[in-house]
Every structure is written in structure tokens, then in C-alpha cells.
Amino acid sequence: MENVLKDMVSAGAGDEESAKQFAKAEEMRATSLQKCSKVQFLVEIMDRMGCKINPQTFFKAQHCNGNINGGFSLNEDGSPSVVLCQNHIQDQEWMDRTMAHELIHAFDHCRAKIDWERDCDQHACSEIRAAALSGDCDWKYEVLRGHFSIPKQHQECVRRRAILSLQFNPMCEGKEAKCVDKVFDTCYKDTLPFPEMP
Numbered sequence: 001m002e003n004v005l006k007d008m009v010s011a012g013a014g015d016e017e018s019a020k021q022f023a024k025a026e027e028m029r030a031t032s033l034q035k036c037s038k039v040q041f042l043v044e045i046m047d048r049m050g051c052k053i054n055p056q057t058f059f060k061a062q063h064c065n066g067n068i069n070g071g072f073s074l075n076e077d078g079s080p081s082v083v084l085c086q087n088h089i090q091d092q093e094w095m096d097r098t099m100a101h102e103l104i105h106a107f108d109h110c111r112a113k114i115d116w117e118r119d120c121d122q123h124a125c126s127e128i129r130a131a132a133l134s135g136d137c138d139w140k141y142e143v144l145r146g147h148f149s150i151p152k153q154h155q156e157c158v159r160r161r162a163i164l165s166l167q168f169n170p171m172c173e174g175k176e177a178k179c180v181d182k183v184f185d186t187c188y189k190d191t192l193p194f195p196e197m198p
């Protein structure tokens with residue numbers, strides 16, 4: 001979850017460019033649901049846990065102003081939904097891991113009813129798991145980001161990205177790294193619903 005504040009998303013400029021981005025994001029979203037086994041597995045698990053989501057309405061492609069790929073948020077009735085940032089997600093693999101990332105948050109919320117606005121440790125735990133399990137920290141993406149092979153590359157990447165994500169939650173201000181470090185070992189090891197790190 002990058003806490004998507006109301007002013008961070010919009011319909012975009014309403015021009016041809018944003019219409020194109022929206023159409024492309026919608027197409028990639030449909031492809032993820034049909035072809036990405038990780039996304040399909042997570043949707044299926046939510047169903048089995050009694051937190052069934054309707055993938056057609058759960059994910060919404062929108063224009064994002066912040067430097068984020070997506071965001072998990074709760075609607076007024078407490079039901080979760082996910083924004084997919086149509087102006088940032090560039091290709092199918094990017095869409096797959098963004099959807100997987102947000103679905104990990106949805107899983108965590110289903111499992112533990114996380115208080116996103118009050119509990120920085122819980123939010124940190126979910127960001128660690130989302131970064132670790134979604135593929136965000138796969139070696140090839142890290143190389144593209146300019147982070148070359150170092151010992152414990154995956155852990156370092158997960159830690160860095162979890163801290164970045166917490167920066168969008170005002171409640172965690174100033175204690176992002178502290179929260180992540182406090183829960184890191186426990187949450188990094190928790191690979192559910194996967195039997196091991198996928």
C-alpha cells in the first residue's frame with residue numbers, strides 16, 4: 001500500500017494521452033488476471049479465505065500524481081480496492097508485480113484487519129511481505145534500477161522499498177526505517193499464502 005490520498009489520483013488530464021494509458025492499463029490488468037499465475041493464485045486464495053474480490057471492480061486504473069505504481073485503500077464501507085497507476089505501469093510484467101504487490105496487502109488485510117492509519121508496524125510488515133513476495137525485488141529489476149549484485153541483495157531491496165512505501169503514510173513519518181527494522185526478520189520469513197518465497 002502506498003497510502004493513496006485523494007489528491008494523489010485523478011482521472012488524468014482527460015486528453016487523448018490519458019485515454020490511451022487507461023485503455024492500455026485495462027488491457028494489461030485483464031491479461032494479468034488471465035495469465036499471471038501469481039495473481040490468479042492470490043485472487044483464488046482470497047476467495048477461499050472468505051474475502052472474495054471481484055477482480056473486475058477491485059482494480060481501478062487511474063492517473064497517479066505521486067511516484068507510485070499502485071495503492072491499496074479501503075472504501076467507506078470498509079471494502080478494499082486497488083488503484084493501478086496507468087501513467088506509471090509501463091509493461092505487462094510491471095502490471096503483474098504491481099497487482100501481486102497490492103493483492104498481498106489485500107491478503108494481509110483479510111487475515112488480520114490491519115489498522116493502516118494507526119499501526120506503523122503492521123503496515124511495515126505488509127510492505128515487507130508485498131515487496132518480497134510480489135517479485136518487486138527480483139534480481140533483474142534491481143539491476144535495471146542500478147542496484148547491482150551485493151550480498152543479501154533481496155533483503156536490502158525489500159527493506160529499501162518497504163521504507164519508500166511507508167513514506168506515503170503520514171502516520172509513519174520519521175519512523176519508517178525504525179518500523180521496518182523492528183519487524184523485518186519476522187515478516188520477511190512469513191511467506192504465506194505461498195509455501196516458500198515465490
Ligand SMILES: [Zn+2]
Nearest residue numbers: 001002130165
Ligand atoms: Zn505497498
